Amino acid sequence: MMMASVKPVLEVRELAVTFPNGNGGLQAIENISFSVAPKEFLCVLGPSGCGKSTLLRVLAGLVPPTEGQVIFAPQRGSASLPRVGLVFQQANLMPWRTVLANITLPLELENADPLEARRRAEALIDLVGLQGFENSWPRDLSGGMAQRVALARALIQEPDLLLLDEPFGSLDALTREQMGAELLRIWQARCNTVIMVTHSIAEALLLSDRVLVFTPRPARVCLDLRVDLPRPRHEDMRYTPRFGELARCLRQAIG
Amino acid sequence: MNVIENNETGKALLQQVKRYNRWLLAGSMLTTLGVWEALVRLGKLPAFILPPPGLVVIRFWQVVWDGSLLRHLSITLLEVLLGLLCGSLLATVLGYLLAKSRLLERLLSPYLVASQAVPVVAIAPLLIIWFGSGIFSKVLICILIVFFPILVNTVVGLRAVPENLRDLMRSMRAGRWQMLRFLEIPAALPVFLGGLRVGATLSVIGAVVGEFVGADRGLGFLVNVGRGQYDTALVFVAIFTLVVLALILYGLVVLLERRYLLWMRN
Numbered sequence: 001m002m003m004a005s006v007k008p009v010l011e012v013r014e015l016a017v018t019f020p021n022g023n024g025g026l027q028a029i030e031n032i033s034f035s036v037a038p039k040e041f042l043c044v045l046g047p048s049g050c051g052k053s054t055l056l057r058v059l060a061g062l063v064p065p066t067e068g069q070v071i072f073a074p075q076r077g078s079a080s081l082p083r084v085g086l087v088f089q090q091a092n093l094m095p096w097r098t099v100l101a102n103i104t105l106p107l108e109l110e111n112a113d114p115l116e117a118r119r120r121a122e123a124l125i126d127l128v129g130l131q132g133f134e135n136s137w138p139r140d141l142s143g144g145m146a147q148r149v150a151l152a153r154a155l156i157q158e159p160d161l162l163l164l165d166e167p168f169g170s171l172d173a174l175t176r177e178q179m180g181a182e183l184l185r186i187w188q189a190r191c192n193t194v195i196m197v198t199h200s201i202a203e204a205l206l207l208s209d210r211v212l213v214f215t216p217r218p219a220r221v222c223l224d225l226r227v228d229l230p231r232p233r234h235e236d237m238r239y240t241p242r243f244g245e246l247a248r249c250l251r252q253a254i255g
Numbered sequence: 256m257n258v259i260e261n262n263e264t265g266k267a268l269l270q271q272v273k274r275y276n277r278w279l280l281a282g283s284m285l286t287t288l289g290v291w292e293a294l295v296r297l298g299k300l301p302a303f304i305l306p307p308p309g310l311v312v313i314r315f316w317q318v319v320w321d322g323s324l325l326r327h328l329s330i331t332l333l334e335v336l337l338g339l340l341c342g343s344l345l346a347t348v349l350g351y352l353l354a355k356s357r358l359l360e361r362l363l364s365p366y367l368v369a370s371q372a373v374p375v376v377a378i379a380p381l382l383i384i385w386f387g388s389g390i391f392s393k394v395l396i397c398i399l400i401v402f403f404p405i406l407v408n409t410v411v412g413l414r415a416v417p418e419n420l421r422d423l424m425r426s427m428r429a430g431r432w433q434m435l436r437f438l439e440i441p442a443a444l445p446v447f448l449g450g451l452r453v454g455a456t457l458s459v460i461g462a463v464v465g466e467f468v469g470a471d472r473g474l475g476f477l478v479n480v481g482r483g484q485y486d487t488a489l490v491f492v493a494i495f496t497l498v499v500l501a502l503i504l505y506g507l508v509v510l511l512e513r514r515y516l517l518w519m520r521n
């Protein structure tokens with residue numbers, strides 16, 4: 001829960017993003033301001049093409065803001081920028097690395113101990129249910145399996161900020177629920193902040209503390225909804241009246 | 256036909272095809288030798304036009320025994336390897352810079368393309384005049400001939416590094432060296448090795464061209480000697496040795512590909 005006194009880990013102030021194109025630029029994000037409390041689980045909903053992925057790319061430092069700023073609170077240690085774990089909309093695995101080597105990549109970049117990296121990767125492989133595929137090449141994975149590898153890769157360095165762009169997009173409903181539950185467990189155990197883009201209202205409500213709904217492009221925040229369902233959450237909450245109310249609220253905002 | 260590859264029968268079938276291929280290869284070589292022998296006998300060709308296979312084999316053992324084949328081979332091999340090594344190093348470094356900087360590419364690419372319009376065979380005499388008929392001029396010719404295909408493949412390979420993987424590395428705050436080591440080298444490797452494969456065979460050609468124009472050692476020189484003395488069998492020996500040399504170099508690159516490109520579908 002966010003309390004008024006808690007300093008936000010992340011503050012987005014009047015962010016606007018315009019991509020250069022032939023005629024005057026394509027405005028993806030018009031004016032977005034919001035802040036995220038430590039350990040908050042935030043979901044972003046919005047129509048396709050409205051600028052959700054662009055927002056995550058700005059937060060990960062891949063796209064510079066055209067206007068406005070993104071302010072991170074000082075992190076543990078001396079780092080001024082948080083460690084960001086980003087799961088792209090596509091899995092983005094390196095085809096020349098095995099599943100295991102793809103997952104250990106972030107630790108290799110930090111020159112971590114290879115044995116420790118391997119141990120952590122194996123634990124994550126168990127977590128995302130890919131036992132037996134450690135030494136497979138990415139080309140031999142299904143879309144959903146590749147996405148789970150990408151999730152494991154984002155989790156391995158225990159990021160302060162986890163950015164997820166429809167991480168369960170190509171999973172079936174059942175696996176999706178399982179992975180959602182796992183994600184909640186990881187989030188509660190490792191106390192990181194999560195910002196997740198999704199297309200599913202139910203998923204947003206079952207996972208998050210707060211949902212931002214974006215307008216069609218250029219994106220603005222048209223609803224900032226606190227999800228006051230009790231934790232731990234479980235699938236049966238779909239059928240509670242409060243869930244229904246919140247879902248109706250979101251559906252109306254999406255339009 | 257039903258092709259099954261992932262079970263035991265499939266494997267056995269594949270083995271059989273391979274063994275069959277080996278027989279096929281042996282058969283076609285024997286046939287070639289037979290036709291060759293027949294041509295010499297029926298056409299009553301003198302040995303200085305077309306020596307029979309037997310004579311070539313005898314000549315081969317002669318130059319092996321007196322050590323001259325090894326001496327010439329080692330010179331040519333040295334030129335080929337030095338040229339390939341220096342040429343591909345230069346081409347890789349310049350290729351990296353060109354792939355990184357549009358400005359540099361715009362400045363240099365007209366010269367590079369124009370340089371390709373100059374046939375190496377034509378400037379080989381110049382190089383011999385300037386740098387003498389020793390090894391150095393041959394290595395230079397090899398470098399010139401090897402340089403361009405490897406340069407082009409390095410640039411193409413680096414340019415084709417997927418942008419989304421660059422984003423991935425950036426999101427993990429990878430530095431320039433990490434970008435090179437973890438992303439650019441492995442991503443560009445298939446195309447680069449393709450260039451190296453072409454370069455390896457070209458390097459042999461470069462060395463022979465240089466030795467033709469002016470040399471007192473090397474397999475190209477040996478060809479010239481054989482021609483001058485109407486010792487056509489010796490010419491054949493030198494040519495076969497060159498072919499084997501080129502094939503071995505080519506095979507070495509293929510081995511590199513097998514070793515480092517396991518992840519690619521074959």
Ligand SMILES: Nc1ncnc2c1ncn2[C@@H]1O[C@H](COP(=O)(O)OP(=O)(O)OP(=O)(O)O)[C@@H](O)[C@H]1O
Nearest residue numbers: 019026028047048049050051052053054055089217
């Ligand atoms: N690098 C880019 N250059 C130019 N335009 C871009 C770029 N990236 C995104 N856009 C444009 O910005 C808009 C928002 O794209 P974005 O990927 O953020 O949408 P999204 O909300 O993630 O959509 P979806 O739900 O379909 O994934 C789109 O109109 C897209 O064409």
Ligand SMILES: [Mg+2]
Nearest residue numbers: 052053089165
């Ligand atoms: Mg998107």
